[in-house]
Amino acid sequence: MTTESLPAAARPRAHRARHFVRHYAEMVVAMLVGMMVLGPVEDLVWPGLTARADVGVLVMATNMAIGMGAWMRFRGHAWRGVAEMSASMYVPFLVLLVPFWAGAIGEHAMTAWGHVLMLPAMAAVMLLRPDEYAH
Numbered sequence: 001m002t003t004e005s006l007p008a009a010a011r012p013r014a015h016r017a018r019h020f021v022r023h024y025a026e027m028v029v030a031m032l033v034g035m036m037v038l039g040p041v042e043d044l045v046w047p048g049l050t051a052r053a054d055v056g057v058l059v060m061a062t063n064m065a066i067g068m069g070a071w072m073r074f075r076g077h078a079w080r081g082v083a084e085m086s087a088s089m090y091v092p093f094l095v096l097l098v099p100f101w102a103g104a105i106g107e108h109a110m111t112a113w114g115h116v117l118m119l120p121a122m123a124a125v126m127l128l129r130p131d132e133y134a135h
Contacts, residue, residue, distance in 0.1 A: 016134035023133045024126060026075075027068050027085065028119075034067015035060060053107035054097055057114055061089040064118075081132055088125045092117035 042049055042059060050056035065086040072082045093114040100110040126133045 016130075020126065020130065020134040023075075024123065026071060027122065030068045030071035031064035031089070032067070034065070034070070035063045038063035038066060053110060054100060057093045057097075057111055058090070061093055061114075061118075065089045077132065081129065084125050084128070085122060088121035089118060092121055 039060075042063070050059050068089070069082040069086055072085060073079075093110070095117075096105065096110045096114050099105045100107070105113075
């Protein structure tokens with residue numbers, strides 16, 4: 001169904017929803033680019049930095065936050081939005097570090113679940129300020 005076939009009142013809502021979803025996808029791609037570009041740089045600058053899993057996930061979150069933050073600034077977002085979205089990269093890992101350090105979960109579970117939980121955390125940040133992400 002195209003936007004033109006929708007009733008006039010539904011068109012702006014569909015337009016905003018499409019922009020919201022596109023913006024979300026753009027940020028996920030920017031995170032992946034940040035991870036792929038900055039990962040090799042970090043290995044050159046500080047070999048062995050990510051040898052420990054707990055340090056590794058925080059460095060990875062930083063790489064993703066840098067890529068995503070750069071894209072958000074390019075798209076005209078304020079630093080507050082960048083900081084809020086960057087927090088959504090770290091919070092899942094920070095929560096999972098406690099059971100990891102306690103030995104309740106392993107390295108793989110911490111890494112996998114951190115990445116999985118990051119996606120709804122990003123969506124939650126976006127839903128706090130829908131006008132900012134649906135323009």
